[in-house]
Amino acid sequence: MPLEGPLAPVAERVVQLNDRYRHHGATAVLERALSDAQVGQIALVSSFGAESVVLLHMVSVIDRTTPVVFIDTQMLFEETLQYQVDVSEKLGLTDVRIIRPDPEQVKRLDRFGALHLSDPDACCDFRKTQTLQTALKPFDAWITGRKRFQGGKRAALEFFENEADLRIKVNPLAHWAKDDVQEYMINNRLPRHPLVAQGYPSIGCKPCTSRVAEGEDERAGRWRGQNKDECGIHFINGKPVRIGAEGNEAAESAAGEETMSVIVTDNGFAVDDWNGNFAGPEEDAAEAVLLASDADPEVLRERVGSLSMIAVEFPSFADGRGFTIARRLRLMGYDGRLRARGHVIADQYAMARRAGFDEVEIDSVLAERQPEAQWLARANWQAHDYQSRLRAAV
Numbered sequence: 001m002p003l004e005g006p007l008a009p010v011a012e013r014v015v016q017l018n019d020r021y022r023h024h025g026a027t028a029v030l031e032r033a034l035s036d037a038q039v040g041q042i043a044l045v046s047s048f049g050a051e052s053v054v055l056l057h058m059v060s061v062i063d064r065t066t067p068v069v070f071i072d073t074q075m076l077f078e079e080t081l082q083y084q085v086d087v088s089e090k091l092g093l094t095d096v097r098i099i100r101p102d103p104e105q106v107k108r109l110d111r112f113g114a115l116h117l118s119d120p121d122a123c124c125d126f127r128k129t130q131t132l133q134t135a136l137k138p139f140d141a142w143i144t145g146r147k148r149f150q151g152g153k154r155a156a157l158e159f160f161e162n163e164a165d166l167r168i169k170v171n172p173l174a175h176w177a178k179d180d181v182q183e184y185m186i187n188n189r190l191p192r193h194p195l196v197a198q199g200y201p202s203i204g205c206k207p208c209t210s211r212v213a214e215g216e217d218e219r220a221g222r223w224r225g226q227n228k229d230e231c232g233i234h235f236i237n238g239k240p241v242r243i244g245a246e247g248n249e250a251a252e253s254a255a256g257e258e259t260m261s262v263i264v265t266d267n268g269f270a271v272d273d274w275n276g277n278f279a280g281p282e283e284d285a286a287e288a289v290l291l292a293s294d295a296d297p298e299v300l301r302e303r304v305g306s307l308s309m310i311a312v313e314f315p316s317f318a319d320g321r322g323f324t325i326a327r328r329l330r331l332m333g334y335d336g337r338l339r340a341r342g343h344v345i346a347d348q349y350a351m352a353r354r355a356g357f358d359e360v361e362i363d364s365v366l367a368e369r370q371p372e373a374q375w376l377a378r379a380n381w382q383a384h385d386y387q388s389r390l391r392a393a394v
């Protein structure tokens, strides 16, 4: 629905919408989301996967002219493409928008369709994330099928979410259990994706989806054997809302697109509260300095008392020189804020803290791959850290 009058900031509207509809059920939330002026222009984004038919059916009952966005990555199963046609027709959906990756990008990045083998994140990024972001430009909000029972960051899902202050994400099924989904499909005699019966409870692109054995997690067949469990189209639940600041080269992705930064502390993910720029070590008047991984921290010896923030770059998680820089800065007497920035992984959090870092800055792509729970598992790092326990025992 078009917005009337001036538009309040996304964050404000999300709070109000959650307050207003907190005690409503899934169908009521969806119905209101499709008509509430505070939500604005809205689309359903559907993968036409194993459980997608629930929301598609609900939308068709409430308003079958609702725009439905379907990302054809051009790597999908034939069965999914056919299911999309069949379900759309059966439900009478009149505005299904099939979006595909930019052909120029396909030519440039994945001419042979094999990028998923060497760099699945880059593949998902241009085939899914960027394609969707372009398609969502005319919309103020979008509907997703995510649910709390799916765990991870989804465990605290609200009906309405702030997506990076850009638009609202609506999750009508947030509070549904697995059984609710199954019951809804049975009660409404909805057609199932044909691959479900063949052992695929979660369905994505063909090369990245395998059958799931009995007893396995239902997403176990997605990117099997790889350190990846999300495609990246969902930002991180409203927390990392800072787009790379001016001078923040580390927040630029390899493709030159801006990504968002996530600050990891002992308390988990946080919004970056540092609003200033980072200068090079040669700028004497700067309050915050960014050091490259091959920098000599000696250059800052005379200034350790005047700097509020030093960030040290980690170009690769295999490059440990930043840990040494941090130790040397602390030995020089620097007691300001010290940040590890770039390719640091959750397993290195204890080492980063031990070396003297206060926090880690990662980008949203890594945060999707290594969600907050993985970092929080290392938050109580001193309890598990051999050297800390040794010191405590002395």
Ligand code: SF4
Pocket (backbone or CB within 6 Å): 073, 075, 116, 119, 120, 121, 123, 124, 125, 127, 128, 204, 205, 206, 207, 208, 231
């Ligand atoms: S799921 Fe696989 S094939 Fe599909 S976009 Fe991601 S990496 Fe590429």
